[in-house]
Amino acid sequence: MTQNLSYLKESPSQTAGPYVHIGCTPNFAGIKAYGGDLGATMKTGAVRGQEITLKGAVFDGTGTPLRDAMIEIWQPDAAGLFASANETRGQADPNFTGWGRSAGDPVTGEFTFETVKPGAVPFSDGRMQAPHITVWIVARGINIGLQTRVYFADEPDANAQDPILIRIEHQNRIPTLLADKTGDAQYRFDIHLQGPNETIFFDI
Amino acid sequence: MSDSTQIGGFVPRDRDWQPDALTPPYKTSIKRSPQAALLSFPSTLSEETSPVFGHNLIGKLDNDLIHNYAQAGESAIGPRIIVHGRVLDEMGRPVPGALLEVWQANAGGRYRHKKESYLAALDPNFGGCGRVITSADGTYEFRTIQPGPYPWPNGMNDWRPAHIHFSVFGHGFAQRLITQMYFEGDPHIKLCPIVGALKSAEAVDALTALLDMHRTVPMDSRAYKFDIVLRGRRQTSFENRKEGL
């Protein structure tokens, strides 16, 4: 016999189901609660840096947009600092939460985040990563939340140095991680769960 | 620090334990499951940080689903229960300040949602959502009514076991988790294709709450205990940094 490491097992995930909005965005679901939905606003005052609008939708393997998903994003401020108790490098912009949650449009499934262009943050070995936004997607039919990242198509130099992007074997899939600039301070990031344009999802 | 709030890389998620994306008996997973391998990397600050939710966020009735949607002087119909437990990480450390958001059907198995098609009656005094933040020792509790099982369109005659949905925020975005709590002894547990996405009886047990007579309030509410485990962080001063940094 040996000793036992006696670590606990992470709670197993189960799908968010079709009614995730009751719990996470109740006001969107028609249930007045909490004085408003969490994550509906990322800016609580005048913010530093470039304000941007990020839009997109999540598509299933048939190309149909999901209308029952919940999308969350998490990112640093324009200086690369997180509004987190774990941020030790400095004080993040006090008017920027860094966290957004969207139910998407009930008809088109389109989500919209009014945010700022994120600053760069270091990789685990200290090299700088390209500016990016972490995305987390749950919905009916998704057994465990899917994580991906939004990088920016208009940051080619930073993207070419990014410690994660340069290690991706299938470089032809990198465009699935790039938000396209569609206008002044407007970006689009569509997520494909399956198919020829399947988004790269992370296990990180 | 003895809790899980400090910085450090996350232990990789055990994909042999967590459900796969594609579980065909749960039909909706077929067209919503990625086919390519996930891209694995050690966590970075983007995953090791997380938004902060203070206890001042929580209103007086947020953790009382029996009353938080009810008319004054009234309460939701159904078996009154207290759900309580601890949020820990894989190292067994308590996770204080974790935000739990819960949602559920009413005692008849009916959700308050416009897409709901089950003919069971709505309870005018039950909304079905609540939230709570864990205390310094990682404990939480909320009060609700026991939800009913309900039918759902998958197979011709599939019924969900009674369950409460949980969304959990720990201290790193990498810990983000949504899951469901089941009730001990429910015969629908082993028939359900969503529960069936779990890979082992041990995983089903990890989501099945036990009746807890120690926390029952006589002549008021029964209690169920449900512990939640989030991904753990390494605790080491030997972090991976370039030489000289």
Ligand SMILES: [Fe+3]
């Ligand atoms: Fe449900």
